[in-house]
Amino acid sequence: MSSDKQDTVKTICPYCGVGCGIQVKQGEEPGDVQFMPWGDAPVNEGRICIKGGAATEVVDHEDRLTDPLIKEDGEFREATWEEAYDRIVDELERIREEHGPDATGFFGSSKTMNEENYVLQKLARRYGTNNVDNCTRMCHASTVWALRTSLGAGAMTNSMRDLREAADVFWIQGANPGEQHPIANSQYFRQAVLEGATVIQVDPHANKTTRSFQIDDTDRHMHLQLNPGTDIPLLNIVLKTILEHHEENPDEGWIDEEFIEARTEGFDHLKETLEEFDKEAAAEECGVPLEDIELAAEKYAMANNAAIFTGMGMSQHACGVDNVQNEINLALITGNIGRPGTGVNPLRGQNNVQGTCDVGAMPNVLPGYQLVDDDEAREAVETEWGFEVPDEPGLTNVELSHEFGDSVHGLYVMGENPVMSEPDANRVAERVQQLEFMVVQDIFMTETAKYADVVLPATTWAERGGTVTNTDRRVQRMRGVDKVHENTKHDLEILSEVGKRLFDDGDELFEFDDPEEVFEELRQVCPIYHGMTYDLLGEEGLHWPCYEPGDEGDPYLYAEEFDTESGLGHIEGVRHTPPAETPDDEYPLILTTARLEEHYNTGTMSRRSPTLNRQTPENFVDVHPADAERYGIEDGDEVVLKSRRGEITVEAQVTEDTKEGVVWTTPHFAAASANKLTNDVLDERAKIPEYKAAAAEIEVG
Numbered sequence: 001m002s003s004d005k006q007d008t009v010k011t012i013c014p015y016c017g018v019g020c021g022i023q024v025k026q027g028e029e030p031g032d033v034q035f036m037p038w039g040d041a042p043v044n045e046g047r048i049c050i051k052g053g054a055a056t057e058v059v060d061h062e063d064r065l066t067d068p069l070i071k072e073d074g075e076f077r078e079a080t081w082e083e084a085y086d087r088i089v090d091e092l093e094r095i096r097e098e099h100g101p102d103a104t105g106f107f108g109s110s111k112t113m114n115e116e117n118y119v120l121q122k123l124a125r126r127y128g129t130n131n132v133d134n135c136t137r138m139c140h141a142s143t144v145w146a147l148r149t150s151l152g153a154g155a156m157t158n159s160m161r162d163l164r165e166a167a168d169v170f171w172i173q174g175a176n177p178g179e180q181h182p183i184a185n186s187q188y189f190r191q192a193v194l195e196g197a198t199v200i201q202v203d204p205h206a207n208k209t210t211r212s213f214q215i216d217d218t219d220r221h222m223h224l225q226l227n228p229g230t231d232i233p234l235l236n237i238v239l240k241t242i243l244e245h246h247e248e249n250p251d252e253g254w255i256d257e258e259f260i261e262a263r264t265e266g267f268d269h270l271k272e273t274l275e276e277f278d279k280e281a282a283a284e285e286c287g288v289p290l291e292d293i294e295l296a297a298e299k300y301a302m303a304n305n306a307a308i309f310t311g312m313g314m315s316q317h318a319c320g321v322d323n324v325q326n327e328i329n330l331a332l333i334t335g336n337i338g339r340p341g342t343g344v345n346p347l348r349g350q351n352n353v354q355g356t357c358d359v360g361a362m363p364n365v366l367p368g369y370q371l372v373d374d375d376e377a378r379e380a381v382e383t384e385w386g387f388e389v390p391d392e393p394g395l396t397n398v399e400l401s402h403e404f405g406d407s408v409h410g411l412y413v414m415g416e417n418p419v420m421s422e423p424d425a426n427r428v429a430e431r432v433q434q435l436e437f438m439v440v441q442d443i444f445m446t447e448t449a450k451y452a453d454v455v456l457p458a459t460t461w462a463e464r465g466g467t468v469t470n471t472d473r474r475v476q477r478m479r480g481v482d483k484v485h486e487n488t489k490h491d492l493e494i495l496s497e498v499g500k501r502l503f504d505d506g507d508e509l510f511e512f513d514d515p516e517e518v519f520e521e522l523r524q525v526c527p528i529y530h531g532m533t534y535d536l537l538g539e540e541g542l543h544w545p546c547y548e549p550g551d552e553g554d555p556y557l558y559a560e561e562f563d564t565e566s567g568l569g570h571i572e573g574v575r576h577t578p579p580a581e582t583p584d585d586e587y588p589l590i591l592t593t594a595r596l597e598e599h600y601n602t603g604t605m606s607r608r609s610p611t612l613n614r615q616t617p618e619n620f621v622d623v624h625p626a627d628a629e630r631y632g633i634e635d636g637d638e639v640v641l642k643s644r645r646g647e648i649t650v651e652a653q654v655t656e657d658t659k660e661g662v663v664w665t666t667p668h669f670a671a672a673s674a675n676k677l678t679n680d681v682l683d684e685r686a687k688i689p690e691y692k693a694a695a696a697e698i699e700v701g
């Protein structure tokens with residue numbers, strides 16, 4: 001398999017979804033790989049955060065997997081690629097024969113590229129199952145669901161550039177760009193704020209976003225520090241405040257009646273839902289003064305262009321779809337959508353979390369979000385591929401892990417680490433051992449790979465090419481330098497080889513010489529990418545939808561109509577659903593979780609990066625001073641944090657960043673990961689787990 005290799009290549013940072021361009025320089029020896037800025041990179045114009053600057057540190061890390069491994073008698077031994085492929089093919093064939101195709105699951109990954117995820121989902125579907133999913137399930141599945149069904153596309157409605165230029169209010173709810181999307185925050189949002197934009201932050205935790213805009217120190221900006229899991233009542237107060245004001249002052253235009261009439265449906269349902277809604281009681285439940293929420297509503301409604309940013313604080317709840325629907329309601333009734341500087345904008349996590357979904361690595365959709373149970377769409381894809389695809393959605397990744405050892409016996413994992421990333425991680429570690437066969441392809445021996453039967457050594461982001469799609473739907477090319485370890489293989493090469501060996505028609509279906517060949521096939525079955533080619537992507541990339549070559553792609557969506565069946569934006573009133581676990585005598589605290597700037601998700605890469613790990617080498621928990629006093633905890637004490645599912649030992653940070661009664665920790669560290677405590681209850685529709693609220697207790701260690 002060829003790849004376009006040069007001494008210095010322009011590529012994309014492997015961490016967050018902002019999609020910053022960086023350069024990678026190949027030194028004298030393989031493994032001598034250096035970071036270089038890319039001065040006129042389209043998204044970041046040469047600026048970089050701590051993670052991007054340290055990204056090359058893991059490429060030649062001593063922990064890299066260098067040869068295939070096969071487990072025998074509980075121990076790994078080095079194997080040849082032939083042995084590894086034989087074992088994989090034999091086991092996958094056996095499981096399909098004994099238990100049927102739905103007895104195997106396939107996990108794609110947002111750490112890997114569009115072409116690789118496309119081939120993985122094609123492999124799953126040729127195997128005969130829609131049991132293919134990726135880590136987006138854990139971050140924005142509910143956002144994608146709400147946006148797709150109510151507006152048309154599961155993605156940011158706008159682009160960072162038009163938001164910077166046109167927004168005068170940023171409503172940031174459950175997102176922390178100051179920490180998790182640093183360059184978007186400093187390069188785009190901060191610029192708008194310097195030119196007069198107002199920030200309204202809705203978050204249970206004070207964080208780097210709060211500090212970067214000095215939100216707590218100015219009258220202009222606001223931080224509504226709500227209790228975890230009370231986003232619906234808070235937004236219902238906002239919506240009702242706007243409705244009430246409009247009734248008394250229709251000329252002030254807080255509601256856009258013309259827009260509602262011409263472009264939306266469901267407004268009456270929202271009004272009915274809010275008729276009996278008690279704002280005072282709701283404000284008490286949120287833990288935020290009512291007048292503060294009303295003032296925030298006024299600021300949003302009075303804006304010329306108001307943009308909503310939404311993050312995992314909204315999506316990672318059992319009511320995640322409803323949370324995001326209420327943000328959509330707010331944008332639609334005020335007409336803040338369909339033009340620059342407005343919309344509902346999920347800030348996506350990993351550098352290819354958007355693309356992994358776009359290319360169909362999900363159990364209910366084919367490439368381009370075409371539903372597997374839409375006969376016409378599915379048959380069109382089947383015609384291109386030349387084989388039939390099951391017409392029922394498959395299982396999501398948490399649903400699959402619940403079935404390990406029961407109805408699911410095989411698992412193919414590319415670049416994922418479910419033993420750390422899924423909630424109730426102790427359960428996942430136990431269940432994964434019930435599988436008959438698991439193969440993991442990755443760059444390091446992850447917490448999940450330790451339980452695998454076959455481990456395949458893949459190349460890193462800096463050693464291969466392909467495309468990734470960033471948070472504002474911009475598809476961008478990545479390019480690689482020399483492989484560090486001769487016996488590693490690119491993910492695409494591995495998948496292609498497995499496909500060729502596993503199926504009679506494999507040579508025809510999985511013969512790809514390079515990522516560009518895959519992209520050429522992908523664009524034939526993915527309408528929103530159809531107008532893109534590697535040449536047309538160039539260095540700038542293109543926003544989707546891009547239907548025909550020559551289309552420039554849409555930086556903002558829905559200027560004329562929504563992409564729903566009726567062409568209308570869907571408004572729907574929602575009622576509060578409290579978190580599945582609320583505090584009680586045994587577990588009197590609420591645990592919530594979030595990521596740090598210097599680490600990434602399960603820390604597979606960031607924990608091995610000396611620069612990043614030096615910043616924060618271990619997990620910790622934020623405890624409010626009033627709780628610390630009650631429990632006799634001093635700043636820096638070792639404490640045991642417990643939930644109904646497990647416990648972790650961490651250092652306490654006593655701080656007013658968190659609210660009284662709320663403890664806050666992170667999922668990055670293997671020994672003390674928050675996910676040993678989190679709850680795996682799911683949103684009914686999007687199947688995203690409730691990472692953001694669990695009942696907890698704390699003890700001095």
Ligand code: SF4
Nearest residue numbers: 013016020049052183
């Ligand atoms: Fe990488 Fe995100 Fe930092 Fe940009 S903001 S350098 S994409 S981690």
